[in-house]
Amino acid sequence: MSSIIFDAKAAVASAIPEPPLSALAHIPGTDGWPFVGNTLQYVVDPKGVVERFAAKYGTVYRSRVFGGRSISLLGPEANEFVLMDQARLFSSTHGWGRILESLFPRGLLLLDFDEHRLHRKALSVAFKSGPMKSYLENLNRGIASGIDGWLKTSPDLRFYPAIKQMTLDLAAVSFLGEEIGPDVQAVKSALTEMVAAIVAVVRRPFPGTQMYRGVKGRKFIVDYFGRQISSRRAGDGDDIFTQLCKATTDNGALLTPQEVIDHMSFLMMAAHDTLASSLSSFVYFLMVNPDWQENLREEHEALGLAAGEPLPYDLLDKLSLTEMAFEESLRLIPPAPSILRCAVRETEFAGFRIPAGARVNIDLLYTHRMPDVWPQPEKFDPLRFTDQAKRARHKYAFAPFGGGAHMCLGTHFAHMQAKCFIHHLLTRAKILPAPEYRPEWKYWPIPQPRDGLQVRLRSMS
Ligand code: HEM
Numbered sequence: 001m002s003s004i005i006f007d008a009k010a011a012v013a014s015a016i017p018e019p020p021l022s023a024l025a026h027i028p029g030t031d032g033w034p035f036v037g038n039t040l041q042y043v044v045d046p047k048g049v050v051e052r053f054a055a056k057y058g059t060v061y062r063s064r065v066f067g068g069r070s071i072s073l074l075g076p077e078a079n080e081f082v083l084m085d086q087a088r089l090f091s092s093t094h095g096w097g098r099i100l101e102s103l104f105p106r107g108l109l110l111l112d113f114d115e116h117r118l119h120r121k122a123l124s125v126a127f128k129s130g131p132m133k134s135y136l137e138n139l140n141r142g143i144a145s146g147i148d149g150w151l152k153t154s155p156d157l158r159f160y161p162a163i164k165q166m167t168l169d170l171a172a173v174s175f176l177g178e179e180i181g182p183d184v185q186a187v188k189s190a191l192t193e194m195v196a197a198i199v200a201v202v203r204r205p206f207p208g209t210q211m212y213r214g215v216k217g218r219k220f221i222v223d224y225f226g227r228q229i230s231s232r233r234a235g236d237g238d239d240i241f242t243q244l245c246k247a248t249t250d251n252g253a254l255l256t257p258q259e260v261i262d263h264m265s266f267l268m269m270a271a272h273d274t275l276a277s278s279l280s281s282f283v284y285f286l287m288v289n290p291d292w293q294e295n296l297r298e299e300h301e302a303l304g305l306a307a308g309e310p311l312p313y314d315l316l317d318k319l320s321l322t323e324m325a326f327e328e329s330l331r332l333i334p335p336a337p338s339i340l341r342c343a344v345r346e347t348e349f350a351g352f353r354i355p356a357g358a359r360v361n362i363d364l365l366y367t368h369r370m371p372d373v374w375p376q377p378e379k380f381d382p383l384r385f386t387d388q389a390k391r392a393r394h395k396y397a398f399a400p401f402g403g404g405a406h407m408c409l410g411t412h413f414a415h416m417q418a419k420c421f422i423h424h425l426l427t428r429a430k431i432l433p434a435p436e437y438r439p440e441w442k443y444w445p446i447p448q449p450r451d452g453l454q455v456r457l458r459s460m461s
Contacts, residue, residue, distance in 0.1 A: 016094050016342055019355040024069055027352055029053070029062030037064030040152035046337065046443045048072075050366045051121045052104065060352050068098070070340075072357040073349055074366050076373065076394035081349055082341055082362050083396065083403035088113055090360065092406055094206055094342035098359075100266075102203070103194045103214050106259070106268020109406060116405060118249050123263060126243035133313045134238040135174045139420045142170045147424050148308070150458045155429075158452035159283055164276040168192070170417070171275075177239035187224060190217035191268055199445040200271075220263070225261045240267065270438060271410055273446045277328075280453055281420055284439065285380045286422075287431045287455060292382060296322050297426040302432035307427040310421050319419050324385035326418045329346065330400035332380065333447045337365035339402055364399055365443065373397045390430065429457040 021031070030053075032038035041049045042065050050072065053061050059074040073082060082090055093112045102111060111119055123129075146166045150157055168191070173186045197214020205215040225241070232245040233254070244260050244267075255263070286293040298319045305311065343358045354360065367375040373393065374384070383389065390398075401408035410412070425431070433456070440450040 016091070016344060016357045018068055018359070019357045021069070024062050024071070024357045024358065025073060027060060027062045028055075028057040029071075031064045031069070037067075037069075039065045043444050045363055049436075050363050050433070052368060057063065060350050060364065067097070068359055070361055071352075071354060073360060073362050075370065076367060076397040078349065079362050079364070079367060079396035079399050079403070080394075082339070082360060083149075083399065083406075085404055087347070089343055089345055089347045090341035092116070092341060092346070095340035095359065095361075099198060102211075103218055104262070104266045104269055104388055106262040107269070108263060108409065109266065109270070110314075112187075113405075119255075119259070119263070120405075120409065122247040122249050122255060123267075123409060125243065125247050127412060129313070131240070131243055133237055135240075135413065135414055136313050136420060137310070139170055139174045139417055140424075142166070142173060142211045142459055144308050144310070145423050145426045147428055150298060151429060151457060155457040155459070157455055157457070158282045159455040160449050160452045163279050164273075164282075167272060167275045167279070167417075171268055171271055172334070173239070173265070175240045175271075177237045177242060177401050183224065186220065190220040190224075191265075191272065193217035194221070194265070195269055195273060205354065221262055221265050225264055226257055229257045229260055240264075265412070270408075271413070274335040274410075275414060275417055277333070277447050278330060279446065280449060281333035281441075282326055282329045282418060282422065283425070283431060283455065284449065284453055285332070286325065286405065286426075287433050289380050290327055291378070293426070293431060295300075296325055300423050300426050303423075305423075308424065311423045316419055317418060322419050323415065324382035326415065327385045327398070327400075328380055328382040331368045331374070331384070331398055332378075333441060334364040334368060334400040334445060336400070336402070337443055337447065338363045365447075368398060368400075425457075428461070429459050432456040432458055 003436055030038065038049065042063075046384075049063075054065060054074055059078070060071065061068055062071050064070070091112050093110050096109055100107065102112070103248050108116065108119055108123060143166070145228070146169070150162065154162075168188050169184075176184075176187065188413050193213040194211075194217040197210045197217070200210040200214065202211055204207045205212040228241075229245050232242045235242060241260075241264055244255065244263055247255055247260075249255070286296065291330060299319060303311075303315055303318060309375070338361045341360045343354050343356055347354050368374070371377050374397070394405060401411040437454055439453050441447060442450045
């Protein structure tokens with residue numbers, strides 16, 4: 001197993017050689033400390049380090065993190081240049097591969113260009129409105145009963161661990177179907193270990209390390225999914241796994257079992273932590289902005305549904321204030337703060353030559369708070385997302401779901417889950433902060449409240 005994993009990693013690393021320092025010397029920046037470069041600064045305070053480097057070097061700069069040099073491109077124009085990638089200059093395979101290839105090889109984000117297009121089209125069937133309606137039924141059931149449990153047993157809760165558990169439970173049903181049964185715990189644990197291993201410091205699976213547990217988790221997931229593919233193909237489940245087992249490419253061929261496995265494990269990873277992070281920041285901003293919490297509650301009550309009643313798919317579009325407030329929390333705390341690519345050919349941006357092989361990243365967390373684009377950037381103000389305000393801004397000033405060919409395939413799913421969650425929460429309870437409470441946010445490896453986010457829920461019934 002480990003040799004498969006690390007051969008794949010070597011293939012990614014070797015395909016496009018990194019340019020030497022001399023080829024990047026014209027770009028302002030720093031190599032940081034010997035051996036570790038800027039890695040420690042980045043891990044401790046990714047938001048602060050980007051702000052400091054931007055102030056010192058400008059919106060195009062180089063640094064050295066996780067063993068390689070990287071060029072950061074900041075601002076809406078940089079987002080558009082890299083994400084739209086009209087000229088097919090940027091490889092996602094070789095950008096994300098260094099981090100994700102060991103545990104999530106050949107997930108959709110790790111494919112490039114024509115091959116990526118082919119697979120993305122095949123996977124898209126799982127996100128059409130028919131299947132989405134059925135996922136929403138599961139979400140409604142799982143969220144209503146989860147919130148009921150919180151209100152009965154732990155109305156003063158640490159929100160982040162609680163929502164992580166809930167999103168994992170919800171994902172198990174939406175992704176794998178109701179019939180998953182007793183295996184659910186093993187699947188959840190394996191996935192949790194794989195996700196934790198993405199940022200493991202020791203990158204080889206030595207016994208006792210996180211990478212070892214991640215590799216073991218992947219082996220379990222590969223076997224588990226692999227065993228079920230033929231029965232799923234014959235069945236009529238409306239979960240994502242069954243949809244992928246039946247998905248076909250343009251020429252009508254089914255995805256191979258290995259492709260189904262790789263896409264499934266990547267999808268579950270892509271959905272899990274991002275949803276837990278975004279629902280935590282959403283709840284946090286509503287907790288500390290009670291006027292907006294009340295505005296959203298009124299919007300949900302105006303739907304005329306009884307508390308705890310499922311939110312129907314057809315009413316999702318009526319929740320425009322909820323949508324705006326969710327977008328504002330994604331602006332302030334984007335769950336994927338930066339996006340990685342590798343230049344496959346030499347190019348130029350803002351007058352700087354970018355050599356082939358250079359790692360490139362765009363930073364959403366920074367761009368989402370640029371004061372010349374976002375007046376009073378630290379203020380939570382959902383009115384930034386009225387249609388009129390959006391039209392007046394650069395289209396790529398806000399990109400929490402990326403854009404272009406790799407734009408998040410789960411964008412609609414994430415909005416739907418956020419609306420469903422907030423519907424059940426706000427129609428059942430008030431969200432109150434503990435007195436004088438101001439949680440700190442940390443941004444590595446994924447944005448989350450440092451202390452787990454103390455939340456007091458007060459039932460309204
Ligand atoms: C608030 C929640 C989420 C956020 C902020 C988010 C963010 C992103 C971003 C920024 C990308 C693009 C990365 C890049 O271009 O390098 C992406 C890709 C992706 N996301 Fe999400 N995501 C979220 C939820 C989900 C969910 C719920 C799913 C699945 C159900 C999902 C599945 C994917 C997939 C498959 C890709 C790769 C798309 C491709 O390469 O074509 N994401 N996501």
